[in-house]
Amino acid sequence: MIRVGVIGYGYWGPNLVRNFGELPDARVTWVTDLRAERLAAVASRYPATKVSASHADVINDPDVDAVVIATPVRTHFELGMAALRAGKHVLMEKPLASTAEHASRLLDEADRRGLALMVDHTFVYTPAVQKIRQLAQAGELGELYYYDSVRINLGLFQHDVNVLWDLAVHDLSIMDFVLGTQPVAVSATGLAHVSGRPENIAYLTMFFESRLIAHMHVNWLAPVKIRRTLVSGSRRMVVFDDLEASEKIKVYDRGISVDGGPGDVDLMRIGYRTGDMWAPQLAIGEALHAVARQFVDLIVTKSPSPSDGPAGLRVVRLLEAATESMANQGRPVSVVDAAAS
Numbered sequence: 441m442i443r444v445g446v447i448g449y450g451y452w453g454p455n456l457v458r459n460f461g462e463l464p465d466a467r468v469t470w471v472t473d474l475r476a477e478r479l480a481a482v483a484s485r486y487p488a489t490k491v492s493a494s495h496a497d498v499i500n501d502p503d504v505d506a507v508v509i510a511t512p513v514r515t516h517f518e519l520g521m522a523a524l525r526a527g528k529h530v531l532m533e534k535p536l537a538s539t540a541e542h543a544s545r546l547l548d549e550a551d552r553r554g555l556a557l558m559v560d561h562t563f564v565y566t567p568a569v570q571k572i573r574q575l576a577q578a579g580e581l582g583e584l585y586y587y588d589s590v591r592i593n594l595g596l597f598q599h600d601v602n603v604l605w606d607l608a609v610h611d612l613s614i615m616d617f618v619l620g621t622q623p624v625a626v627s628a629t630g631l632a633h634v635s636g637r638p639e640n641i642a643y644l645t646m647f648f649e650s651r652l653i654a655h656m657h658v659n660w661l662a663p664v665k666i667r668r669t670l671v672s673g674s675r676r677m678v679v680f681d682d683l684e685a686s687e688k689i690k691v692y693d694r695g696i697s698v699d700g701g702p703g704d705v706d707l708m709r710i711g712y713r714t715g716d717m718w719a720p721q722l723a724i725g726e727a728l729h730a731v732a733r734q735f736v737d738l739i740v741t742k743s744p745s746p747s748d749g750p751a752g753l754r755v756v757r758l759l760e761a762a763t764e765s766m767a768n769q770g771r772p773v774s775v776v777d778a779a780a781s
């Protein structure tokens with residue numbers, strides 16, 4: 441039985457508490473939050489769970505095996521480091537930390553102590569994203585041409601992170617998992633429409649060594665909600681619409697063929713292939729349940745996780761590079777060394 445302490449019971453924390461509580465081999469023994477009303481909510485729903493306003497109560501309890509951290513991003517490093525130093529396994533909410541240096545130090549600490557460190561990259565655990573990865577990795581899409589995503593709505597304006605760290609983190613974690621290859625450079629532009637607040641709209645472009653390009657559009661100030669991703673290759677194209685109740689993924693057997701050599705552009709002919717579309721059957725299940733299951737398996741059987749510490753660090757490096765580029769009106773930032781290390 442893995443005894444879990446959850447730090448942070450705001451918007452997302454309750455989902456984690458519920459999903460860990462549903463595992464037969466885990467038990468949530470502690471929940472902490474700074475706000476008394478949130479602790480009262482825990483006490484009324486889970487009377488057997490201990491509550492505290494101090495994270496130290498959880499971290500210092502020898503009867504706690506693992507700590508789940510669902511607090512604002514700026515607190516991730518400090519809380520994660522304290523938990524690891526106390527010998528606890530850590531599941532961190534996305535993103536792993538607010539700088540690559542902090543993310544790296546968390547990885548080192550976990551490695552040195554032989555502790556599990558995982559990030560809640562929730563989308564990686566959805567059947568839809570797992571299907572896209574399977575198609576891409578099996579070569580069903582052919583040579584990968586582009587990754588294009590839009591994640592916009594009238595969203596909650598965060599005050600400690602810009603829209604990239606809040607929304608693009610999802611797309612970067614999906615891209616990391618699906619493509620299995622890392623960009624070499626990042627360019628981002630964006631703006632804050634509320635003075636003194638972080639950027640609420642951003643356009644992020646990533647370049648790869650191959651003929652692959654990725655683009656992400658994220659926005660807290662849109663009148664409609666869109667959650668759409670296109671992954672396109674030379675053989676097939678996939679459209680993932682997360683707002684579709686069923687048929688979230690559609691695979692199109694569409695594309696082009698080029699006749700004639702590149703030597704003579706006048707003779708070159710583009711042919712269009714418009715084949716069938718199919719919507720693969722997807723398993724049903726809450727992604728966060730799979731996240732909780734994976735974390736316990738990582739602790740108990742060391743079963744590899746697709747959102748382990750290194751995956752968390754790769755995503756934070758891209759977010760950091762994008763934020764740097766955005767501060768310089770889109771100047772490309774190389775991430776070659778980061779990808780190699």
Ligand SMILES: NC(=O)c1ccc[n+]([C@@H]2O[C@H](COP(=O)([O-])OP(=O)(O)OC[C@H]3O[C@@H](n4cnc5c(N)ncnc54)[C@H](O)[C@@H]3O)[C@@H](O)[C@H]2O)c1
Binds near residue numbers: 473509606
């Ligand atoms: N995986 C997802 O899909 C998903 C969705 C939403 C949020 N998140 C992530 O979850 C985290 C929390 O986001 P949220 O929307 O729940 O924020 P929130 O502000 O609603 O909740 C955070 C809670 O943490 C508490 N807190 C802050 N510092 C604390 C401390 N030192 N000890 C104990 N409690 C503390 C606050 O009182 C608050 O109740 C963020 O990292 C966010 O990115 C992930």
